[in-house]
Amino acid sequence: MSAAVHILGAGPGLSLQDTGRQGFLAKGLSRGGAVDGLALAEGAVLVGARDPLAIEMAGAGGRFRAEGADLLIALTGAPMSAEIDGTRVAWSASHLLPQGAELKIGGVTRGSYGYLSVAGLTAPKVLGARSAHLAAGIGHRLQAGDRLTAQPAPHKGGMMLPQDDRFSGGTVRLLPSVQTDQFDKETLRRLEETAFLKDARASRMGARMAHDGPGFSSSEHLAILSEIIVPGDVQVVGDGAPYVLLNECQTTGGYPRIGTVISADLAKVAQAAPGMPIRFRFVTLDQALAARDAALRQIESLPDKVTARLRHPGDIPDLLSYQLVSGAVSAHHDHDQEES
Amino acid sequence: MSGTDPGAGFPRLHHIGEDGMLVEFGDRLTMAVNGAAIAFRAAVEAAGWPGVAETATSLKSVFLRFDPLDLPHETLRAHLVDLLATCDWYGVGLPRGRRLWTVPTAFGGDEGPKLEEVAALAGMSRAEVIDALCARPVRVLTLGFLPGMPYLGQLGAAFDFPRQTELTPNVPAGGLAVAIRQLVLFPGQTQTGWRWIGRAALDVFGLTADHPFPLSAGDEVRFRPVGASEFAELQDACRAGRMVATEQALS
Numbered sequence A: 001m002s003a004a005v006h007i008l009g010a011g012p013g014l015s016l017q018d019t020g021r022q023g024f025l026a027k028g029l030s031r032g033g034a035v036d037g038l039a040l041a042e043g044a045v046l047v048g049a050r051d052p053l054a055i056e057m058a059g060a061g062g063r064f065r066a067e068g069a070d071l072l073i074a075l076t077g078a079p080m081s082a083e084i085d086g087t088r089v090a091w092s093a094s095h096l097l098p099q100g101a102e103l104k105i106g107g108v109t110r111g112s113y114g115y116l117s118v119a120g121l122t123a124p125k126v127l128g129a130r131s132a133h134l135a136a137g138i139g140h141r142l143q144a145g146d147r148l149t150a151q152p153a154p155h156k157g158g159m160m161l162p163q164d165d166r167f168s169g170g171t172v173r174l175l176p177s178v179q180t181d182q183f184d185k186e187t188l189r190r191l192e193e194t195a196f197l198k199d200a201r202a203s204r205m206g207a208r209m210a211h212d213g214p215g216f217s218s219s220e221h222l223a224i225l226s227e228i229i230v231p232g233d234v235q236v237v238g239d240g241a242p243y244v245l246l247n248e249c250q251t252t253g254g255y256p257r258i259g260t261v262i263s264a265d266l267a268k269v270a271q272a273a274p275g276m277p278i279r280f281r282f283v284t285l286d287q288a289l290a291a292r293d294a295a296l297r298q299i300e301s302l303p304d305k306v307t308a309r310l311r312h313p314g315d316i317p318d319l320l321s322y323q324l325v326s327g328a329v330s331a332h333h334d335h336d337q338e339e340s
Numbered sequence B: 001m002s003g004t005d006p007g008a009g010f011p012r013l014h015h016i017g018e019d020g021m022l023v024e025f026g027d028r029l030t031m032a033v034n035g036a037a038i039a040f041r042a043a044v045e046a047a048g049w050p051g052v053a054e055t056a057t058s059l060k061s062v063f064l065r066f067d068p069l070d071l072p073h074e075t076l077r078a079h080l081v082d083l084l085a086t087c088d089w090y091g092v093g094l095p096r097g098r099r100l101w102t103v104p105t106a107f108g109g110d111e112g113p114k115l116e117e118v119a120a121l122a123g124m125s126r127a128e129v130i131d132a133l134c135a136r137p138v139r140v141l142t143l144g145f146l147p148g149m150p151y152l153g154q155l156g157a158a159f160d161f162p163r164q165t166e167l168t169p170n171v172p173a174g175g176l177a178v179a180i181r182q183l184v185l186f187p188g189q190t191q192t193g194w195r196w197i198g199r200a201a202l203d204v205f206g207l208t209a210d211h212p213f214p215l216s217a218g219d220e221v222r223f224r225p226v227g228a229s230e231f232a233e234l235q236d237a238c239r240a241g242r243m244v245a246t247e248q249a250l251s
Helices: A037-047 A184-195 A263-271 A285-299 A326-329 A335-338 B029-047 B073-084 B115-121 B127-133 B228-239
Strands: A006-009 A016-017 A054-058 A064-065 A072-076 A079-083 A093-097 A102-108 A113-118 A148-149 A171-173 A196-202 A206-210 A235-237 A242-244 A257-261 A275-281 B012-016 B020-025 B052-057 B061-066 B098-107 B138-143 B150-155 B169-170 B176-179 B182-187 B191-192 B195-200 B220-225 B246-249
Touching: A016 A148, A037 A054, A037 A072, A037 A093, A037 A196, A037 A263, A037 A285, A037 B138, A054 A093, A054 B073, A054 B169, A093 A285, A102 A113, A113 A184, A148 B176, A171 A235, A171 A263, A184 A257, A184 A275, A275 B115, B020 B073, B029 B061, B029 B138, B098 B127, B115 B127, B115 B195, B127 B220, B127 B228, B169 B176, B169 B220
Parallel strands: A171 A275, B098 B220
Antiparallel strands: A006 A064, A006 A148, A016 A054, A054 A113, A064 A102, A072 A093, A072 A113, A079 A102, A171 A257, A196 A206, A206 A242, A235 A242, A235 A257, B012 B020, B020 B061, B052 B061, B098 B195, B098 B246, B138 B150, B138 B220, B150 B182, B169 B191, B176 B182, B176 B195
16 A cells, blocks of 8 residues: 555545645636645645645644555644644654554644645645635545545654744734725724734635724725735725635625735734734835745745754653653653654 | 726726735726726736736736735836836727637526516516627626636626625526626526526536636627527536537637
């Protein structure tokens, strides 16, 4: 049997994602792709993939078995509880998943989207990309019974990357957009001063921002002819709430856009868990470009940030969560030490 | 096509995020505004400016996505201003390479339950509605909202009625619907506020087809009315993978 990831159980929001499918906007197809591009890149660096591809997991993971070979996996993005054959394993790290072993990934502890990368993971390209675009009917939601082709582990893993905190909301930077001028100054000031909470109504298509108080209506709210929309655009929908478009959005929309989230901050919107605070702040184009540049450099520098996970107890951040005793007595099973 | 006045201040440039620019040719849909967008996009594509990643048109604009770290905003803006000044884009005519599609289409009955209602709104008989929609080709104004989904028009003033407030559920792939002087043709089963009057034998988004997206903005579509039994036969052919719509090049 060739190397494969066998999905034994799947949470409700699992799909294969890469960097997306660009160039089809004129045909009505949005780019899709991983909503947290940094997490996708981190996973690729940890498993040594030149062309990033991962299982994106919304809210909760699933159960996965290595078939045909030992597999090298990496866990990135929103932290989730994870264990291999009952032994807790670290997030933002790579691990060996021995042939026949079961990786169990539970719910998120912070954020929304976790990523499971696997060395040598392959999938057929459709319109130039391997990303599922469920809204467009491309690919499918991963389910129990699915087998994904991979390659035998090239090494034993045990590497890690530092994690930033883009999982708990915070300030999101905006550029003015096409209709920003149709909102009066007071409304724009209120937009920046309002403490929004990310609504539970969020998906790969977009995320609604909830708040107390009046909506954010514009002067020409009903008179807008449909126009091209892109991920990051903040539409003010019918009830006056801001709605941030994400990777799998539609390609045209008729709601006024009060601003556009800069690319460097879009993953923060996607990753914030429901109920997390979001604030909007307008920035200049130069500030947005500097942030874009910094985000690209951050991805380029990932290989330099990979470190070996040390075994010294003082370097293990959450000592009590590890099964130290079973690891210590289980001399016949050296993966316990490797994975804890 | 005449160079209709699009109103003061157009064409207008907007930034969309840090890597998008929109060239807006008007704030209302007219054939001249839409034609300007389609023609200008073709010119942008032909110019091939390094750093432009993707272009698309809406009903009234051209969108460009570009790499702002490679192609600075001021450089792209200067390119656009220069290109805009080269001709009257509202009167220049549509670019070459467009196609005319002839699409067998069933109207009314189970394939278009709102035909009666649309006839009443348009002040026509059902036959007059079908004649009005099939007598001459209509332009693919833009594709969007759903993959491959065309907005077609612009229809005559009789079809200037709004979308319904309630949604019609379970409109099938190929469903043809009308409102606000436009037709839309759905790529897959959907619910819609557009008024569902017919069903066209054209898969506007088919992943297994040689051309997953057969239509492009600027193409023309002539709907050829067929009866229910002929339509059923054509659908069988479609399901067998045959393209029953025909296409020819427009000069």
